[in-house]
Amino acid sequence: MVENPVPVGDAACGVGAQLLLIAGPCVIESDELTREIAGRLAELAARMGAPLVFKASFDKANRTSIDSFRGPGLDEGLATLARVRDETGLVVTTDIHLPEQAEPAAEVCGILQIPAFLARQTDLVAAAAVATARHGGVVNIKKPQFLAPEDTGHIVTKCVESGNPRVLLTERGTTFGYGRLVNDMRAIPVMQQTGAAVVFDATHSVQLPGGSTTGGQREMVPILARAAVAAGCDGVFAETHPDPDSALSDGPNMIPLEELEQFWSGLLRIREAVRDGGW
Numbered sequence: 001m002v003e004n005p006v007p008v009g010d011a012a013c014g015v016g017a018q019l020l021l022i023a024g025p026c027v028i029e030s031d032e033l034t035r036e037i038a039g040r041l042a043e044l045a046a047r048m049g050a051p052l053v054f055k056a057s058f059d060k061a062n063r064t065s066i067d068s069f070r071g072p073g074l075d076e077g078l079a080t081l082a083r084v085r086d087e088t089g090l091v092v093t094t095d096i097h098l099p100e101q102a103e104p105a106a107e108v109c110g111i112l113q114i115p116a117f118l119a120r121q122t123d124l125v126a127a128a129a130v131a132t133a134r135h136g137g138v139v140n141i142k143k144p145q146f147l148a149p150e151d152t153g154h155i156v157t158k159c160v161e162s163g164n165p166r167v168l169l170t171e172r173g174t175t176f177g178y179g180r181l182v183n184d185m186r187a188i189p190v191m192q193q194t195g196a197a198v199v200f201d202a203t204h205s206v207q208l209p210g211g212s213t214t215g216g217q218r219e220m221v222p223i224l225a226r227a228a229v230a231a232g233c234d235g236v237f238a239e240t241h242p243d244p245d246s247a248l249s250d251g252p253n254m255i256p257l258e259e260l261e262q263f264w265s266g267l268l269r270i271r272e273a274v275r276d277g278g279w
Contacts, residue, residue, distance in 0.1 A: 002156060002195035003165040005234075006138055009091040009110060011051030013168060013235050014197035019271040020235035021045075021264055022093060022111075022140075022199065024055040026250040027071045031080045035087065037242065037257065042088035044261055050268055053111060054090045055239070056081065060249050061097045062117060069248040074101060082108045093140065099127035106131035116142035116172055116204075119155055129162035140168040142201065145175040149187035153194040169194065170237055171228070172201035181205055183224055185231040192232070199235035200228035203253040216252035218244065222263055229270045236267055 005014030013020040023041055028034045038054050045052035058077020060070045071077055081092045085108065093111035096102055097118060105112055112128045119125065119141050128139045139159050143152050152169050159167045169191045173181030183205050191198045202225035206217045225236050241247045244254040255263055 001165060002160060002167055004195055004197050006166045006168060006197050008051060008053060008138060013051075013199070015234075017197075017234065018050055019229065019268055020051050020053065020199070021267075022053045022055050022235060022237040023240050023260065025241050025247065026239050026254065027057045027060050027069065027248060028077050028080050029069075029071075029248050031072075031076075031083070033242075034080050035084055037240070038084040038088050038090065040257060041240075041260075042090050044264070045090070048261070048264060048268070050264070052090060054081075054084055054088065054092045055094065055113070055237070056084075056092075057095050057249075059097065062115065071249075074104065078104060078108045096124070096128060099123045102127040102131035103134075106135045106137050109137065111138045111140050111168070113140045113170075114142060116144045119144050119147070119152075122158060125155060125158045126162040129159040129164040132166070133162075133164035137164075138166040138168060139164055140170055140199065142170045142172050142204075143187070143191065145173060145181060149184075149190040150193070152191050152196075156194045156196050167196045168199055168235070169196045170199040170201050171205075171233070172237075173205040173207075179209060181207060181209070183228075185227055188228060188231045188233050192234075197234040199237050200225065200233040201237040202228065203237065203239040203250070203255070206253050207250075208252075216250070218252055218254065221253070221255055222266070225263070225267055226270055229267050230274060232274060238263070 005012035005017045091110035095113040
């Protein structure tokens with residue numbers, strides 16, 4: 001049976017818990033910048049009195065172009081994430097792409113993220129569940145853009161039967177035609193029917209796929225995030241960067257770091273209104 005709420009460090013995500021924010025840069029651009037962002041996010045979380053998980057990828061294996069920046073790789077990237085964890089006290093998360101990456105990543109990260117395009121890969125999901133169960137961690141599965149929300153139950157079952165009932169599901173939009181993602185907020189309660197806590201990915205939901213690089217509509221991130229929290233999601237995933245326009249991956253979708261406090265405080269107010277109203 002799926003565990004809900006899911007323990008995340010000293011906090012939790014799910015039924016009756018505070019809204020969880022998963023935030024950080026898309027990719028580890030450098031050790032120095034990643035730790036700077038993490039430090040500022042840790043200060044923000046302390047000021048807000050709300051739970052935050054730090055996210056950054058050691059490898060962006062699904063970039064549009066073969067020439068695009070991918071990150072420092074597994075060993076160097078996990079070393080940076082370990083420093084972030086130790087220096088800030090934040091739970092850290094990263095995505096994995098191969099089963100053999102699960103164990104070393106789970107030694108550092110409290111949450112392992114399964115990318116949307118890979119969420120049907122049974123060996124990868126099972127490896128993440130086994131590794132995170134061994135280290136007391138959580139699996140966060142991005143709903144594939146091509147999958148109906150009710151079908152995420154099969155992926156949750158794979159995690160549970162592999163030994164880890166601590167599962168998050170993340171909604172990140174559904175492919176419509178060839179060049180757009182759309183968000184059906186009914187997906188949030190439907191995915192919650194699996195028993196898992198559900199996170200809404202506000203930044204990847206505004207991507208504009210296609211062309212030489214993936215574009216995005218950064219200005220739409222707060223709008224979709226507010227709608228998702230009103231619809232009852234348990235957490236929000238939002239990538240952030242001090243200067244998104246110079247970011248090496250997904251810049252058009254990321255929230256400027258200086259705007260994150262206002263963004264987050266608004267979502268927390270909506271979460272409280274939803275809970276107080278018994279919706």
